[in-house]
Amino acid sequence: MPNTNKPLILVTNDDGITAKGIRTLIDIATELGDVVVVAPDSPQSAMGHAITINNTLYLKEYTAHSHNHKEYTTSGTPVDCVKMASHEILDRKPDLCLSGINHGSNSAINVIYSGTMSAAVEAGIEGIPSIGFSLCDYSADADFEPARPYVKQIIENVLDKGMPKGLVFNVNIPKATHDEIKGVKICRQANAYWVEEFDKRTNPYGKDYYWLTGKFVNDDKGEDTDEWALEHNYISIVPTQYDLTAHHYIAELNTWDFDN
Amino acid sequence: MPNTNKPLILVTNDDGITAKGIRTLIDIATELGDVVVVAPDSPQSAMGHAITINNTLYLKEYTAHSHNHKEYTTSGTPVDCVKMASHEILDRKPDLCLSGINHGSNSAINVIYSGTMSAAVEAGIEGIPSIGFSLCDYSADADFEPARPYVKQIIENVLDKGMPKGLVFNVNIPKATHDEIKGVKICRQANAYWVEEFDKRTNPYGKDYYWLTGKFVNDDKGEDTDEWALEHNYISIVPTQYDLTAHHYIAELNTWDFDN
Numbered sequence: 001m002p003n004t005n006k007p008l009i010l011v012t013n014d015d016g017i018t019a020k021g022i023r024t025l026i027d028i029a030t031e032l033g034d035v036v037v038v039a040p041d042s043p044q045s046a047m048g049h050a051i052t053i054n055n056t057l058y059l060k061e062y063t064a065h066s067h068n069h070k071e072y073t074t075s076g077t078p079v080d081c082v083k084m085a086s087h088e089i090l091d092r093k094p095d096l097c098l099s100g101i102n103h104g105s106n107s108a109i110n111v112i113y114s115g116t117m118s119a120a121v122e123a124g125i126e127g128i129p130s131i132g133f134s135l136c137d138y139s140a141d142a143d144f145e146p147a148r149p150y151v152k153q154i155i156e157n158v159l160d161k162g163m164p165k166g167l168v169f170n171v172n173i174p175k176a177t178h179d180e181i182k183g184v185k186i187c188r189q190a191n192a193y194w195v196e197e198f199d200k201r202t203n204p205y206g207k208d209y210y211w212l213t214g215k216f217v218n219d220d221k222g223e224d225t226d227e228w229a230l231e232h233n234y235i236s237i238v239p240t241q242y243d244l245t246a247h248h249y250i251a252e253l254n255t256w257d258f259d260n
Numbered sequence: 261m262p263n264t265n266k267p268l269i270l271v272t273n274d275d276g277i278t279a280k281g282i283r284t285l286i287d288i289a290t291e292l293g294d295v296v297v298v299a300p301d302s303p304q305s306a307m308g309h310a311i312t313i314n315n316t317l318y319l320k321e322y323t324a325h326s327h328n329h330k331e332y333t334t335s336g337t338p339v340d341c342v343k344m345a346s347h348e349i350l351d352r353k354p355d356l357c358l359s360g361i362n363h364g365s366n367s368a369i370n371v372i373y374s375g376t377m378s379a380a381v382e383a384g385i386e387g388i389p390s391i392g393f394s395l396c397d398y399s400a401d402a403d404f405e406p407a408r409p410y411v412k413q414i415i416e417n418v419l420d421k422g423m424p425k426g427l428v429f430n431v432n433i434p435k436a437t438h439d440e441i442k443g444v445k446i447c448r449q450a451n452a453y454w455v456e457e458f459d460k461r462t463n464p465y466g467k468d469y470y471w472l473t474g475k476f477v478n479d480d481k482g483e484d485t486d487e488w489a490l491e492h493n494y495i496s497i498v499p500t501q502y503d504l505t506a507h508h509y510i511a512e513l514n515t516w517d518f519d520n
Binding site: 043045046047048049050051052053054056057058059079080083084086087088109111112113118121125126150153154157161164166167170183184186187188189191193195196197198200203207208209210211212237238239240241242243244245246247249250253254256257258259 | 303305306307308309310311312313314316317318319339340343344346347348369371372373378381385386410413414417421424426427430443444446447448449451453455456457458460463467468469470471472497498499500501502503504505506507509510513514516517518519
């Protein structure tokens with residue numbers, strides 16, 4: 001590992017190491033610190049916080065022609081990548097973990113299905129300040145340029161101010177031109193959800209199968225949500241925690257009768 | 261679907277439909293309501309909140325000889341099972357979703373890696389009161405009998421009192437005899453984590469590969485945690501939420517400078 005006085009930045013994602021989003025994030029990160037990349041060798045979207053325990057994991061050095069830093073791929077999930085980086089590749093704890101930039105939104109409830117955010121959360125659990133970035137554009141050729149100055153500034157802020165243990169940032173960027181983006185808003189996760197529709201088909205051998213599809217529904221009219229911000233061309237930052245305890249409900253539950 | 265005046269209970273898990281844990285949970289559920297089972301056709305542990313979007317899903321009726329209710333398997337993850345149940349199999353919303361009983365603990369940070377809990381959370385997101393059950397015993401032949409009366413009573417409590425939208429219960433049961441179990445404690449998620457160790461091996465073709473292994477570390481000395489409860493032979497219930505916003509940190513973040 002490089003051992004300069006620059007911060008050590010681990011970069012990962014869930015779209016795979018060749019995705020345009022991670023290449024942009026690597027570019028930005030190299031301006032701010034010493035970079036090591038550990039990313040999946042193939043797309044791992046919607047993997048949530050899955051880890052690989054019933055299968056073997058492969059680790060490979062990846063040659064990126066444009067940079068001097070080290071890059072690796074693993075055959076595992078985004079969370080596996082962070083674990084591999086921390087415990088097998090890096091010889092010291094990174095100062096920051098960046099995940100993304102995801103091709104597609106990870107706002108609202110998407111945070112819990114997202115491989116991008118799960119990688120960020122995994123780094124957070126390991127005590128590494130961590131940010132997941134997502135652009136609201138699913139296309140492989142999405143334009144990440146308008147996001148660049150904002151992404152850089154958010155990273156600089158975190159390198160400067162730090163991040164308390166127990167949380168990570170979920171940053172979503174609207175699909176908009178630089179002039180259209182109005183700025184950054186600190187938000188809460190909107191209470192929005194997916195209504196699934198299964199597309200039922202029959203395979204060439206006569207067997208029925210399904211594709212998961214769905215419609216995203218936002219019933220949350222709050223103007224302090226990530227959905228509101230994105231709809232109004234703001235970049236949303238949701239401080240996101242992995243203590244899932246509903247602390248406010250403990251007192252109520254203590255009034256229930258569980259004697260046996 | 262049966263249409264009696266009994267509650268409709270969806271049962272799922274992550275160890276697969278033949279696991280001893282789900283068979284016990286189905287037994288208990290049939291005493292309390294009309295049961296429909298939709299579970300993975302193979303073990304899906306540690307799948308977190310993964311969903312199947314890049315692959316096809318298969319759905320099959322499963323013949324369980326001991327009961328009259330309907331059972332189905334899917335080729336997907338635990339979360340896929342809940343989505344399939346809600347949107348493809350059931351003609352009305354279940355009154356309750358039960359996930360488990362998992363072979364192995366889902367206390368502390370395990371909640372976010374757990375397929376069992378992700379299925380419960382998915383049902384919660386869909387507005388279904390939902391409980392994930394786990395026994396702290398990984399063996400396929402684990403003894404679920406001591407847990408039975410407690411599991412039944414927790415379910416009865418939820419059927420009676422309901423559960424507010426936005427949370428689900430994470431129930432963990434110590435590996436102990438009926439006489440050893442001291443009762444039920446309402447807890448917060450302990451601040452405990454895994455320290456990974458990768459077991460590096462070489463395959464018969466000379467290529468290195470890794471197995472993910474690790475050690476669970478609990479630095480949280482609180483006596484109100486699920487880890488404390490389980491260690492002292494109490495059953496732990498953690499009310500668990502899927503709004504991951506760190507609301508307490510929003511004011512602080514609003515003092516940061518994000519002008520661009």
